[in-house]
Amino acid sequence: MATDIREIDTGTGFDRFARGWHCLGLAEDFRDGRPHAVDAFGTRLVVFADAGGELRVLDGYCRHMGADLGAGTLRDGRVACPFHGWQWDGGTGRCAVVPYAKRTPKLARTRTWHNAEINGQLLVWHDHEQDPPPPDLLPPAIDGFAEGRWSEWAWRSELITGSHCREIVDNNVDMAHFFYIHHAYPTYFKNVLDGQTATQLMHSKAREDIFGDSPYYHPDSLLRSEATYFGPAYMINWLHNDLGDGTTIEVVLTNAHYPVTQDSFVLQWGVAVAALPGAGPGQTRALARAFSAKFSEGFLEDVEVWRHKTRIDNPLLTEEDGPVYQQRRWYEQFYLDKSEVTADMTARYESEIDVRHARREWDAEIQRNLLERR
Ligand code: FES
Numbered sequence: 155m156a157t158d159i160r161e162i163d164t165g166t167g168f169d170r171f172a173r174g175w176h177c178l179g180l181a182e183d184f185r186d187g188r189p190h191a192v193d194a195f196g197t198r199l200v201v202f203a204d205a206g207g208e209l210r211v212l213d214g215y216c217r218h219m220g221a222d223l224g225a226g227t228l229r230d231g232r233v234a235c236p237f238h239g240w241q242w243d244g245g246t247g248r249c250a251v252v253p254y255a256k257r258t259p260k261l262a263r264t265r266t267w268h269n270a271e272i273n274g275q276l277l278v279w280h281d282h283e284q285d286p287p288p289p290d291l292l293p294p295a296i297d298g299f300a301e302g303r304w305s306e307w308a309w310r311s312e313l314i315t316g317s318h319c320r321e322i323v324d325n326n327v328d329m330a331h332f333f334y335i336h337h338a339y340p341t342y343f344k345n346v347l348d349g350q351t352a353t354q355l356m357h358s359k360a361r362e363d364i365f366g367d368s369p370y371y372h373p374d375s376l377l378r379s380e381a382t383y384f385g386p387a388y389m390i391n392w393l394h395n396d397l398g399d400g401t402t403i404e405v406v407l408t409n410a411h412y413p414v415t416q417d418s419f420v421l422q423w424g425v426a427v428a429a430l431p432g433a434g435p436g437q438t439r440a441l442a443r444a445f446s447a448k449f450s451e452g453f454l455e456d457v458e459v460w461r462h463k464t465r466i467d468n469p470l471l472t473e474e475d476g477p478v479y480q481q482r483r484w485y486e487q488f489y490l491d492k493s494e495v496t497a498d499m500t501a502r503y504e505s506e507i508d509v510r511h512a513r514r515e516w517d518a519e520i521q522r523n524l525l526e527r528r
């Protein structure tokens with residue numbers, strides 16, 4: 155009887171949602187004078203702008219009889235329920251007025267969600283222990299964004315069903331999939347886990363056998379990428395695109411998600427390009443859209459894999475695979491009570507992959523593919 159068969163452990167999954175800041179989308183999209191329902195964290199939220207233009211997030215189900223506040227209207231900066239007209243204040247969570255009633259039950263409150271606007275995006279804080287966000291955990295403002303040194307975001311979002319959002323976070327340490335899925339090959343790959351951040355540093359080149367015929371292909375082009383997860387669900391990725399002709403295009407990518415249920419999440423990605431010398435805002439915006447189309451292809455290639463893969467808690471790894479287990483340990487901290495988080499989940503951990511062997515094999519594969527085509 156064979157005893158060396160390795161079985162897949164699909165694990166038990168999580169029974170709660172991660173603690174941290176989650177991006178719900180571009181802030182401006184919520185400022186259109188109506189309330190928005192957002193399905194997230196196993197429940198429904200309502201997002202709207204109050205009378206002062208500040209974005210507010212409340213539990214989406216009305217505490218009177220449970221109707222969907224996202225289908226309501228705005229009255230004096232409060233959200234009015236479509237069912238019986240109760241008006242809820244976004245700042246306090248209290249019912250301000252029941253138009254038809256002599257007495258308004260002002261003591262009962264609905265839940266308010268901490269939110270923040272950063273980089274033109276709306277972020278909401280989730281914590282199963284219901285504590286407010288520590289100020290130092292807010293993701294950073296992108297240098298120059300508020301000053302208009304970047305194009306506006308080319309923004310996309312996609313509901314992914316049948317997968318837990320841990321799949322996309324695993325990508326952060328996965329060097330080899332860039333070759334097979336994204337048609338790039340890494341020439342340098344390093345991860346740094348530290349506290350509540352997880353960083354990926356990568357240099358990569360485009361595969362000549364795939365992109366060689368493109369007018370944009372240059373053998374000396376190099377993508378230098380620095381990507382950091384600030385908490386479990388919000389990544390900023392700085393991308394320095396050396397085109398090979400001496401010019402560099404600076405791109406910043408937001409890669410963010412929020413869970414809808416334990417096996418679905420909304421993936422969002424936005425691309426902005428630094429203003430180019432001599433180029434007008436229209437040209438820069440067009441370039442951002444072109445990069446966005448490229449990254450969209452990449453994300454959708456990942457999505458296609460997630461759609462068909464199984465959850466695996468015991469991946470079988472080689473030396474060239476990144477620190478999947480360490481990063482999952484880091485990721486676990488967001489699912490525990492704060493008092494249960496242990497030092498090994500937050501300790502600084504660095505690992506650089508020796509890419510020399512992979513590069514020799516990949517170069518040979520690319521040459522074989524090019525020869526076959528001739
Ligand atoms: S259910 Fe909202 S007012 Fe009645």
Ligand SMILES: [Fe+2]
Nearest residue numbers: 325331335456
């Ligand atoms: Fe990927």
